[in-house]
Amino acid sequence: MSVLDQIRADTVAAMKAGDRQRAGALRLISSELQKAAKEPPDGGLDETTVLRRERKRRTEAATAYRDAGRADLAAGEEAEAEILAGYLPAELSDEELAALVGDAVAESGATSVREMGKVMPLAMARVQGRADGRRVSAVVRERLGA
Numbered sequence: 001m002s003v004l005d006q007i008r009a010d011t012v013a014a015m016k017a018g019d020r021q022r023a024g025a026l027r028l029i030s031s032e033l034q035k036a037a038k039e040p041p042d043g044g045l046d047e048t049t050v051l052r053r054e055r056k057r058r059t060e061a062a063t064a065y066r067d068a069g070r071a072d073l074a075a076g077e078e079a080e081a082e083i084l085a086g087y088l089p090a091e092l093s094d095e096e097l098a099a100l101v102g103d104a105v106a107e108s109g110a111t112s113v114r115e116m117g118k119v120m121p122l123a124m125a126r127v128q129g130r131a132d133g134r135r136v137s138a139v140v141r142e143r144l145g146a
Contacts (some may be wrong), residue, residue, distance in 0.1 A: 003047040003087055004033045025080040029054060048088065049132075050128055055084040057133075092131045094139075100126040101139045113144045 001009075007030050014023040022082045029051070058081035065074035092100070104122035104146055108115070119140050 003051070004030065004037070007033065007087065021076070021079060022083060027081045028080075029084060031081050048136060051084055051088050052129055055081050058084065060123065092127065097127070097131050097136065097139055098143075101136065105140070106141050110144060113141060116140055116144060119144070 007026050011026040011030060013024055014026060025125065032050055032054055033047055036047070058077045062074040062077035062081065065071070065077060101119070101123050104119050104126055108118040108122055110116070110119045116137075120137065123136050123140055
């Protein structure tokens, strides 16, 4: 069963249970996945990429709402981000991420922060979307001694 099929089934279950917020969030996610599926195969995004992008949008919106003093709207965005997180593969632990970054640093031969541009593409390819780019960047900086 694809992620989209699972989300559709969960939308029906949420509607039957009367959970309007969850059903609305799942409908939005379903819509984004359907839009991505209609894009050309060579330029289209996979389901995990779309889910990560949408989760990132929700967390950024929640931060913006909190900064603006709108805790009620921020809570709604955070709830949607949590729903999205349930459909994503598990994030890498700090130890796993450090090991992958260590391999990428060794492969690239980088020794200073100035060579971070060589390491990041290798590290991101190894991470395969299982960790946020900011988190990977921080570990690479730490590893290169910044």
